[in-house]
Amino acid sequence: MDRPDETGGGTGPTRGREATRARILASAKELFTNEGYGSVSSRKIAAHAGVNVALINRYFGAKRGLLTELLREDGVYPGLIVDGPHDQLTRRLAEHAVSRLHGEGTALQRALDDSAGDPDLRSVYQGRITSAMIEPLAAYLGGPEQRAHALLLASVLLGIARVRLVEGAGALCEMERETIIRRVQELLELCLKDFEDGDAA
Amino acid sequence: MDRPDETGGGTGPTRGREATRARILASAKELFTNEGYGSVSSRKIAAHAGVNVALINRYFGAKRGLLTELLREDGVYPGLIVDGPHDQLTRRLAEHAVSRLHGEGTALQRALDDSAGDPDLRSVYQGRITSAMIEPLAAYLGGPEQRAHALLLASVLLGIARVRLVEGAGALCEMERETIIRRVQELLELCLKDFEDGDAA
């Protein structure tokens, strides 16, 4: 009943396992990239990979497991933006947000951004936002208000991502790029201000 | 083949029509409120309303038509926040956003907020954000940069709404309410600054 852990201890893993796993994952990646998560069915992925449908669930538990794995492997949402000097954090984040606003990044990133609202993926993205965005930011920031600061940063960043999906949001893209980056950076810096200051503008 | 426009010119409409329409809509409202859009099937709504499933599509075109109608009737997203003095707009918006952050508002509002990501509802919410949020804001603000300003405001507001769905976002709710309102208000005011000012902090 209990399976010996995956590939056991031999030199090469049981040949089929990792090979099929990889083929399924590659197909999912390609199809999700081109058509989005919700528009691609399990059967379509299986057919594209030349494997049986049931194997998706065997190897990834469920359809959403494919996306979880893609997020994990590719590190689609880079936590690496926190790497770098502290005093340039907001600049880095602003550049990142604006580049996303322009629909830059890999096709997969774009596709997964667009699929982020799917109910089936809710828990996946929820966990991902927490573990790959808010928590690293909070840790990077430090201080007693780190979590609140990180959440405010996330609000602005996620909000910008969301507005991109709205028709007519191109108005922001048509502006001078440096202008909008600078404004976003100002917003992010305001997010980080200590909360003790009572003097609102 | 071509139907005379609905109820023709008579005094009272054909009795069944509006009655069943109303019953379906009431059932949808109740079920969406308690279980969310995605978790409630057409058949469940029909059964709850005591009508045939096909009537949902007859009267509302499709399932999403029910939600469109609910949004329209209830005015779930109030455009009325723009009513009031100009110099208090950001305060009103900030209070609104923070109250949403605390999960206040009607149960239906909360439920629909949570269902906003559903792919089936994407076009509905997209149109609604544009027509009930960005455009009224832009018109209210005026000026050559009205659209960019409105989009930035929307980013912050939508971002806050989004962060609410994340576990551990309670950190913002645990703070003094007035403090967070004030910070959000500062963010919104920064969104409205002219873009000509080149002096970033």
Add this chain to the structure above:
DNA sequence: TTGACAAGTCAACACTGTTTACATATACCT
């Protein structure tokens, strides 16, 4: 050779939203 077990297959299950063809009742008009 004989097991044991992993890998792969097939067909079904329980759903979903939606549509089509049909039955029924209502209202109007001659």
Add this chain to the structure above:
DNA sequence: AGGTATATGTAAACAGTGTTGACTTGTCAA
């Protein structure tokens, strides 16, 4: 009145979906 067009309601199916369980095949070890 009768007859008919039309609005309203019904039943059943369609074409999908994700997922599961029972079965067959293949491969390696004792």
